[in-house]
Amino acid sequence: MKEIMAVIRMNKMNQTKKALADAGIPAFVAREGYGRGKGLVNQAVLDGAAAGNEEAIALLGTKGRLYPKRIISIVVPDDQVKEAVDALISVNKTGQAGDGKIFVMPVSDSVRVRTGEAGEAAIV
Numbered sequence: 001m002k003e004i005m006a007v008i009r010m011n012k013m014n015q016t017k018k019a020l021a022d023a024g025i026p027a028f029v030a031r032e033g034y035g036r037g038k039g040l041v042n043q044a045v046l047d048g049a050a051a052g053n054e055e056a057i058a059l060l061g062t063k064g065r066l067y068p069k070r071i072i073s074i075v076v077p078d079d080q081v082k083e084a085v086d087a088l089i090s091v092n093k094t095g096q097a098g099d100g101k102i103f104v105m106p107v108s109d110s111v112r113v114r115t116g117e118a119g120e121a122a123i124v
């Protein structure tokens with residue numbers, strides 16, 4: 001089993017839900033988050049702004065902002081990872097900075113609370 005964690009744009013949530021459902025992956029957890037990519041910030045400007053330098057604060061503008069994102073967590077059997085990742089990419093890729101990130105991590109076990117089923121039986 002794998003957990004797929006995706007950080008996506010807020011305005012892509014409905015398209016993402018549909019793409020995952022169409023790929024046979026209707027179950028996931030989503031939450032709000034805030035973040036920014038590494039390419040949006042000049043560390044020297046951030047350091048200057050933190051030190052109270054007014055020029056650095058003016059240069060910072062909106063580049064130091066944290067942008068609202070959605071964080072999606074999906075647990076799937078190993079054989080569904082590619083389908084899930086492809087579905088996420090298909091609707092979230094615009095070619096612009098801020099499209100998001102996808103992380104794939106191992107899951108050692110899962111248990112369905114209602115029935116006590118364990119392993120892949122708990123997620124399918």
